[in-house]
Amino acid sequence: MIDNLTLGFAAALTPENLLWCFVGVLLGTVIGILPGLGSATGVAILIPVTLTFEPLTALIMLAGIYHGSQFGATITAILVATPGEASSVVSTFDGYRMARAGRAGPALAISALGSFAAAFIALVALTTLAPVFADAALGFGPPEILAVMALGLCTIMVFSGRNLMMGAALGLAGILVSSVGVDVGSGTPRYTFDQVSLFGGLPYVEVMIGLFAIGELLNQLHRGMATPIRARFRDLLLTREDIRRSVPATARGTLVGFVLGCLPGAGTTLASFMAYGVEKRFSRNRDQLGTGAIEGVVAPDAATSSGSNANFIPTLVLGVPGGATTAVLLGAFLVYGIQPGPLLFEEQPTLVWGLLASFFIGNALLLLLNLPLAPVFAQLLRIRYSVLYPLIIVTSLVGAYSVKNSMLSVWIVVVFGFVGYAMKRMNLPVAPFVLGLVIGPLFETALVQTSALGEGEILPLLASSGPAVAILALALALVVGPAAVRAVRSRTRARRSPEASAGAGGGAPDAGAGPAPGGEEVLDAPRRPDD
Amino acid sequence: MSGPATGAPRGETAPARARPSVLATHAVLACLGGFFFLGSFSYPWTTVEDGTVGPGALPRVAGLALLLIGLAMLRREARTGTVLEGDGHVEEETERTDAEHRTVRRKLAVVSAALVATAVLIPFLGMLPTLAALTLFLTISVERLRWPVALTASLGVLVVCYLLFGVLLRVPLPLGVFDPALWGAV
Amino acid sequence: MKPPLRMALAASSACTLLAGCSMLNTTPAIPDDWTPRGSVSALVAFAPGGGSDRSARVVAESLNDLDADFNVNVQNREGGSGAVGWATFLAEQGNGNALLVAESALNTLPLVYDVPFTYRDFTPLVMFAEDSRMVVADADAPYETCADLVEAGRDAPVRTGSSGRTGADALVTAEFERNGGQFSVVPYGSTGEVLTALMGGQIEVAPASAASVRPYLESGDFKALCTLTPERYDDPLMGGVPTALEQGLDAEVTIWRGVLAPDGISRVQRDYWVDAILDAMDSDLYRDYIEDDLLLPADLAGEEFEDYLDDYDAQMQEVFR
Known part of the structure; x- marks a missing residue:
């Protein structure tokens, strides 16, 4: 093992490889910052550029782009609520609140640190035990994935706050919207109204850019524009308290991300949402989540980071991409004549271990690059909003177009921008909708596959699978039960007059995930208590 | 176009029951559910060839559930006007002229x-x-x-x-x- | 939320179509010495990383190596098993600066779904490769040949996977069912997923391309039951695998990969591209691609390719009846 890693580092640590790794990380960060252009598109676009390189150098650069863009996507999510990628949507919940409270620096810094720590842990697990995890992942067939997706759907409850019905309604709306397009099982086009452009469904990256970036922007315009933030120097740095609170959150996020990352197809978006859900359930400061709590920033980022590294386990060992980006990288492997699969580690040790070593190097470079830059990026918020918001519009529209080179994407951004604005104005939580949109197709795929395996029956297969039953029990015990109890309790407490609604959060001694209207550390967002 | 104006009357303080913006939100959600529910009947419940879950199943179940939840919320709002956070109520900014x-x-x-x-x-x-x-x-x-x-x-x-x-x-x-x-x- | 959205979508697609058509239709007669200039798009209707994407990148790269006055960029427009990309390509009518890298699903998709195009809506340029499928099973499986499979399928359906209802995997199942076997098909997203499901024991057999099963055969995890090629592969490892025909089954699967242009381009433009692509196929890149991916080289150009497509479509109409 150590021999192999030494071999890997020896191969990866040439000046040329280091240089391209750095270029990759830097490019990736820039690509990640652009809304819509996530790691998948970035890697895909840049594969031709790397064709002239040595295979290892090219792969190192592509992996650098991959890691860099994961992180870059978080930067704009935190600063201007414009997620660069679906997996960084969660960063807007607390990260953006922190930024509006003048703590953009620490939010970015902890995100960089948490991502690095999570990546490091995931990589150690990856290098030492990849085949073991891959074997375990093989045991996860459609019934087990179905259970995982059911657990994911249950997390909607966590994101709906006390108004469980509205949360469920918006989650269902997300699932329904996601059913537009060609059906995964039979291939029937659904709700497309003979518009071929809709056959591919409503792409959720564009929907999210609309809901979050444009929606938040219109909302800010409505509220008389966000004021430029001039943070004091000491607000730009992490405090000891920040770090103390972040350690357990990072650990939880890493674990969630790693488990979901090992499963082919589950993806990092789900991982980041689940990690946030876990924080809402288990964090010591869960009451503050949604108001700019540092746990809400670091846990999802750690999950994304460990998940995106764990994604390489099914990719390298099984040849099945764990997510959209690893799918593209898999394509790049094939271009270089590397056929992932059971023999990859034996046949091309220099390449594989060099690549793994470069993941370590890439993540370290990313940290070195971004930790000092965090306060610099935070200065972006000093730009007047009247200049900033046209820039957000422009990058959102070009970014959305570039995802598929399609005008449809631009229209989706515009339309869902209005929807997002309406939802913000009406205090509707956006998270359940997004979660439904992301999980809907995954859930249905697992459902169809399970029923195909069981010759039309689903329940017998589910019941006969130990892991599936365990996961479903977990879903019931940890998510549904407590959420239902809380909902019933809060319902008996809710008063009939509007004045009481303001009092319900602040006044009542509150044990549940607390809305905090007028919480002191929140500068600009006394509403949307629970999105 | 769409969105911003969706039943969001300004300039009135929220009444204790049946606030129009909330009713409208619930109605929109119920309609969305109904639309997908009815639409799902043009797609089969199971795939004919092999009896697996068909393209109509998920939208039909989810659509019906959304329709029912939407109607339940409408009923709750119309009868009691229980104020919950995140229920579609548009808050008023009183500090503005x-x-x-x-x-x-x-x-x-x-x-x-x-x-x-x-x-x-x-x-x-x-x-x-x-x-x-x-x-x-x-x-x-x-x-x-x-x-x-x-x-x-x-x-x-x-x-x-x-x-x-x-x-x-x-x-x-x-x-x-x-x-x-x-x-x-x- | 719904109706305005739909209207916006309809309006947008109408706008793009209108804009595309109205502008490009105004182009005057094409001069005899026409050459493409600037950026040429090579559209692929599948996601980056898949087999179609790989073939498109090989073609684009080989064309760029000709050092002509143009630069070919691969554009991925995935969705709807290819329907989205191909439908978008309709809007390129008359555009000599647009290429489409497609495969057999262009024939099969319109037979299965209601889409606004068929292969006749595009101008065939060059078919550059043929591909086929192999059928593999777990090393311990009770089947040794594809004939065993069909035989077993007569009693109870054999559980297999498929990476798409209109793709090559569906053709394999259809061929075997024509021989009397029954199969229950679990749908997956990609060949990689199908092979993983086979590893995990969720399905009994899997159809897949020769290139993608090769490492599993080398490692001994899977055994090959048959290939659906007309003749055995010319390859040390794959050459040992008998064809389904040898095993007494009337089963053969051929998938074409080719380059097409939009409808309505001029004779000059068509001839230019046919020559350029045939030239590009002399590259080492192309030869390595054919060899590494265990493809059968092909070079049907222009009318020959058109006739081939007509025959192919007639066959597919039989299969998907």
Whole structure:
């Protein structure tokens, strides 16, 4: 093992490889910052550029782009609520609140640190035990994935706050919207109204850019524009308290991300949402989540980071991409004549271990690059909003177009921008909708596959699978039960007059995930208590 | 277009029961559910060939559930008006004067219209020119920034986007009337 | 939320179509010495990383190596098993600067779904490769040949996977069912997923391309039951695998990969591209691609390719009846 890693580092640590790794990380960060252009598109676009390189150098650069863009996507999510990628949507919940409270620096810094720590842990697990995890992942067939997706759907409850019905309604709306397009099982086009452009469904990256970036922007315009933030120097740095609170959150996020990352197809978006859900359930400061709590920033980022590294386990060992980006990288492997699969580690040790070593190097470079830059990026918020918001519009529209080179994407951004604005104005939580949109197709795929395996029956297969039953029990015990109890309790407490609604959060001694209207550390967002 | 105006009356304090904005939200959700539920009947519940879960199953179940939840919420709102957070109620900003309200509303309308206009114009004028024009319009007409600032911002947008998307990422952005293929042939 | 959205979508697609058509139709007569200039798009209707994407990148790269006055960029427009990309390509009518890298699903998709195009809506340029499928099973499986499979399928359906209802995997199942076997098909997203499901024991057999099963055969995890090629592969490892025909089954699967242009381009433009692509196929890149991916080289150009497509479509109409 150590021999192999030494071999890997020896191969990866040439000046040329280091240089391209750095270029990759830097490019990736820039690509990640652009809304819509996530790691998948970035890697895909840049594969031709790397064709002239040595295979290892090219792969190192592509992996650098991959890691860099994961992180870059978080930067704009935190600063201007414009997620660069679906997996960084969660960063807007607390990260953006922190930024509006003048703590953009620490939010970015902890995100960089948490991502690095999570990546490091995931990589150690990856290098030492990849085949073991891959074997375990093989045991996860459609019934087990179905259970995982059911657990994911249950997390909607966590994101709906006390108004469980509205949360469920918006989650269902997300699932329904996601059913537009060609059906995964039979291939029937659904709700497309003979518009071929809709056959591919409503792409959720564009929907999210609309809901979050444009929606938040219109909302800010409505509220008389966000004021430029001039943070004091000491607000730009992490405090000891920040770090103390972040350690357990990072650990939880890493674990969630790693488990979901090992499963082919589950993806990092789900991982980041689940990690946030876990924080809402288990964090010591869960009451503050949604108001700019540092746990809400670091846990999802750690999950994304460990998940995106764990994604390489099914990719390298099984040849099945764990997510959209690893799918593209898999394509790049094939271009270089590397056929992932059971023999990859034996046949091309220099390449594989060099690549793994470069993941370590890439993540370290990313940290070195971004930790000092965090306060610099935070200065972006000093730009007047009247200049900033046209820039957000422009990058959102070009970014959305570039995802598929399609005008449809631009229209989706515009339309869902209005929807997002309406939802913000009406205090509707956006998270359940997004979660439904992301999980809907995954859930249905697992459902169809399970029923195909069981010759039309689903329940017998589910019941006969130990892991599936365990996961479903977990879903019931940890998510549904407590959420239902809380909902019933809060319902008996809710008063009939509007004045009481303001009092319900602040006044009542509150044990549940607390809305905090007028919480002191929140500068600009006394509403949307629970999105 | 859509969205912003969805049953969101201003200038009245929230009544204890049956607030119109909330009713409208619930009604929209129920309709969405109903639409998908009814629509699902044009797709089979199971796939005919092998009896697996068909394309109609998920939308039918989820659509029906959303319809029922929407109706339940409507009923709850109409009968009790129980106030829950995140139920679709539009809060009032009391600290604003009417004049300020009007300014904000006008700005929102203009920006929204500009967004739609941009999307309409991109196929004709090309992506980057349209977006530069949008920036110029927003900074000058809406935000009333000084000419030099606005021009710098727009040109900056044009150049940076061209370098990033056109040169570095080689995204085939629509060129509209500036397409050389159109002029090269003439 | 719904109706305005739909209207916006309809309006947008109408706008793009209108814009595309009205502008490009105004182009005057094409001169005899026409050459493409500037950026040429090569559209692929599938996601980056898949087999179609790989073939498109090989073609684009080989064309760029000709050092002509143009630069081919691969554009991925995935969705709807290819329907989205191909439908978008309709809007390129008359555009000599647009290429489409497609495969057999262009024939099969319109037979199964209601889409606004068929292969006749595009101008065939060059078919550059043929591919086929192999059928593999777990090393311990009770089947040794594809004939065993069909035989077993007569009693109870054999559980297999498929990476798409209109793709090559569906053709394999259809061929075997024509021989009398029954199969229950679990749908997956990609060949990689199908092979993983086979590893995990969720399905009994899997159809897959020769290139993708090769490492599993080398490692001994899977055994090959048959290939659906007309003749055995010319390859040390794959050459040992008998064809389904040898095993007494009337089963053969051929998938074409080719380059097409939009409808309505001029004779000059078509000839230019046919020559350029045939030239590009002399590259080492192309030869390595054919060899590494265990493809059968092909070079049907222009009318020959058109006739081939007509025959192919007639066959597919039989299969998907």
